[in-house]
Amino acid sequence: MEAFLVSLSTVAIAEMGDRTQLLALLLAAKFRKPVPIVAAILAATLANHALAGFVGVWLGKYLTPNILDIVVGVSMLGMAVWTLIPDKLDKDDAKTGGHGPFIATLIAFFIAEIGDKTQIATAALAAGYSNLFAVVAGTTLGMLVANVPVVFMGSKFATRLPMALIHKGASALFAVLGAYFIIRGVF
Secondary structure (H helix, E strand, O other): OHHHHHHHHHHHHHHOOOHHHHHHHHHHHHHOOHHHHHHHHHHHHHHHHHHHHHHHHHHHHHOOHHHHHHHHHHHHHHHHHHHHOOOOHHHHOOOOOOOHHHHHHHHHHHHHHOOOHHHHHHHHHHHHOOOHHHHHHHHHHHHHHHHHHHHHHHHHOHHHOOHHHHHHHHHHHHHHHHHHHHHHHHO
């Protein structure tokens, strides 16, 4: 039970104000379909954190903090570019039977979690506890505790949000954070 509770609280706190929380808001505002977005966040987080748990010990032994910073920085720069690219799922959503928000969120969240502080926390917790299931369940629930309210609030206020400005602001934030981590990793 300790592994579960420590994992849940650590990730829920670490996720507050994190880039994936911003991503949850953007996706909720864009698609206005909270249920498939939450389902995709659950699936992506579960897959990502399970992977992090399995490779946590290995990462700690073979990757230096500098290399990890560079990887995180590059992934944030990728998110900056992705945020500016017009999404074609808006036009094709009706043709895909409403699966656009699920697939878009699944892919975006899985990628955004790569090298994220919650993924690193999951790897560290899995290395420290013998109960991998409890750690992954706790970290996944922690992500949901932090992101589900954002998804439902974002979907309710989506019609009032200036999406172009939000996309530009999010892109700028991702770019600044990406540059920061790359510089920190190099120097």
